[in-house]
Amino acid sequence: MSATDLTSGPEAGVISDAAASAALMDLPEDDSGCPVMLRNAPSTVEFKKLRKRLLREVRQAIDDYGMVPADAAVKRPKWLVCLSGGKDSYTLLAVLMDLKWRGLLPVDLLACNLDQAQPGFPPEILPAFFEKNGIENIIVREDTFSIVTSKIPAHKTYCSLCSRLRRGILYRIAREQGCEAIVLGHHREDILETFFMNLFHGGRLASMPPKLVNDEGDLMVLRPLAYCAESDVAKFAAGMQFPIIPCNLCGSQDGLQREEVKRMLMDWERASPGRLGVMARALAHTRPSHLLDRSLFDFASLRPGENNGGEARDAEEPCGAGLAMTRNLFAAE
Ligand code: SF4
Numbered sequence: 001m002s003a004t005d006l007t008s009g010p011e012a013g014v015i016s017d018a019a020a021s022a023a024l025m026d027l028p029e030d031d032s033g034c035p036v037m038l039r040n041a042p043s044t045v046e047f048k049k050l051r052k053r054l055l056r057e058v059r060q061a062i063d064d065y066g067m068v069p070a071d072a073a074v075k076r077p078k079w080l081v082c083l084s085g086g087k088d089s090y091t092l093l094a095v096l097m098d099l100k101w102r103g104l105l106p107v108d109l110l111a112c113n114l115d116q117a118q119p120g121f122p123p124e125i126l127p128a129f130f131e132k133n134g135i136e137n138i139i140v141r142e143d144t145f146s147i148v149t150s151k152i153p154a155h156k157t158y159c160s161l162c163s164r165l166r167r168g169i170l171y172r173i174a175r176e177q178g179c180e181a182i183v184l185g186h187h188r189e190d191i192l193e194t195f196f197m198n199l200f201h202g203g204r205l206a207s208m209p210p211k212l213v214n215d216e217g218d219l220m221v222l223r224p225l226a227y228c229a230e231s232d233v234a235k236f237a238a239g240m241q242f243p244i245i246p247c248n249l250c251g252s253q254d255g256l257q258r259e260e261v262k263r264m265l266m267d268w269e270r271a272s273p274g275r276l277g278v279m280a281r282a283l284a285h286t287r288p289s290h291l292l293d294r295s296l297f298d299f300a301s302l303r304p305g306e307n308n309g310g311e312a313r314d315a316e317e318p319c320g321a322g323l324a325m326t327r328n329l330f331a332a333e
Contacts, residue, residue, distance in 0.1 A: 020059065020104055035097045037133040042239045050236055051098070057227040058095045059104055065211040067181075067222050068107060078108040079222070080179040082170060085113065085126055085245030087237035088185035092225055093135070094240060096183070110177055111135050114169055116162070117143035118249040125243050138177060142169050145250060158252040174219055181220035188280050189230040189265065191223070195283060196261045205291070207283060229276070290315060 041051060062068055069077060081096060083089040099105040113126045123141070130137040144165040148158045170182050186208055195207035210226040213219070225233065237244065268275045288296035 034101050035133070035135075037094055037135065037240075038098055038101070040240075047239050050232060050239070054091070054095050054228055054232060054236060055098055055102075058224045059099060061210055061224050061226045062099075062105070065222075065226075067211055067220075067224065068105065072106040076106065076108060077181070078110060078177070078179045079181045079183045080112050080170065080174045080177060081109050081183045082185070083111055083113045083126060084185075084247065085243075086185070086247050087242065087244055088187055088190075088225065088230075088233055090240070090242035090244070091228075091233045091236050092183065092185035094236070094242075096224065097135075109136070110179060111137040112170070112173055112177075112182075113137070113139045114166060114173070115139060115141040116166065116250075117141060117145045119145070119251075120246075120249045122245060125245055129243055138173065140169065140173055144169070148250075158250060162250065162252070171214060171216070171219055179219075181222045183222045183224065185225055185233075186223045187225040187228045187230050187233050188276065189262075191226060191283070192265055192276060192279055193258060193261050196265070197258060200261070201257055205286075205293075227280070 041047065069075070079096075081089075081093050083093060093109070093111055096105060096107075096109055100107065100109065111130060115121060115123055126137075127139060129135075130139075142165075144162060147165060148162045152158050152161060174180075174182050191207045195205070198204050198206045208223060210223045212221040214221060265276060291297070294300070
């Protein structure tokens with residue numbers, strides 16, 4: 001398939017699965033027609049595999065969660081792709097542009113950077129990157145940093161207020177620019193970390209969904225990297241040599257709790273490779289009848305002869321010896 005074929009190909013929502021697979025698998029030898037941003041992509045076998053994997057996973061997430069409306073080929077939605085200058089958002093933009101070039105994403109993309117006036121933020125990097133790569137963009141500067149530091153005591157984390165202010169401004173920009181969605185670069189590990197943060201500290205089973213409608217009901221929030229492993233995103237960004245802007249300029253982080261959860265996940269993955277993938281899949285396979293949330297499953301009406309929400313088998317329960325072993329383990333700590 002030539003680059004020309006890819007640009008003029010059928011679009012997501014109407015393209016057959018076979019044609020889509022071909023468009024994903026068939027990286028053209030001559031990619032001179034591709035977006036400027038992708039022209040210098042490394043041509044090693046390993047990098048091509050990585051690029052294809054990210055393309056496949058992002059397209060899968062877009063399809064699975066219906067991010068592109070069925071009438072997109074006619075009504076042409078526009079997405080505001082949010083770039084902080086970190087590895088995740090650069091990768092997000094590159095993969096979306098790649099899919100679009102292959103005729104698999106019938107959406108107009110507008111790259112957006114919100115400069116929050118954090119001390120040391122290099123304001124020249126993203127404009128230069130956009131210009132060099134011919135990327136349609138909007139850059140907005142709003143000094144949320146001063147607001148946050150004036151309202152939050154120095155020893156507390158700024159993240160909650162900072163992210164609320166940022167989100168409000170991004171919604172406003174999306175409306176002004178006629179976008180139906182803001183698109184964020186959160187990947188699989190971000191979603192898992194948030195899940196465990198909520199589990200350990202929030203007392204609820206919840207994470208960041210791949211697709212959400214805002215409280216006002218007029219915009220979507222999309223996370224097309226939801227299936228992508230952070231290590232793949234990092235390798236891709238390094239291979240593409242994106243001009244990364246450090247992410248700790250504000251001097252605040254989400255506190256020790258997120259760091260702890262991050263470390264815990266990384267330790268688990270090191271001890272049992274593939275565990276993060278299993279946990280991410282679990283988030284897409286809940287069994288309300290085998291949890292304790294009465295708002296999701298009508299336990300009160302459950303009687304012999306009723307269906308257990310599709311799964312009659314009970315979970316394996318630990319026997320007395322198993323429970324005693326666990327008690328001893330904790331007692332030994
Ligand atoms: S780490 Fe900094 S920029 Fe990010 S949300 Fe927290 S305060 Fe805002």
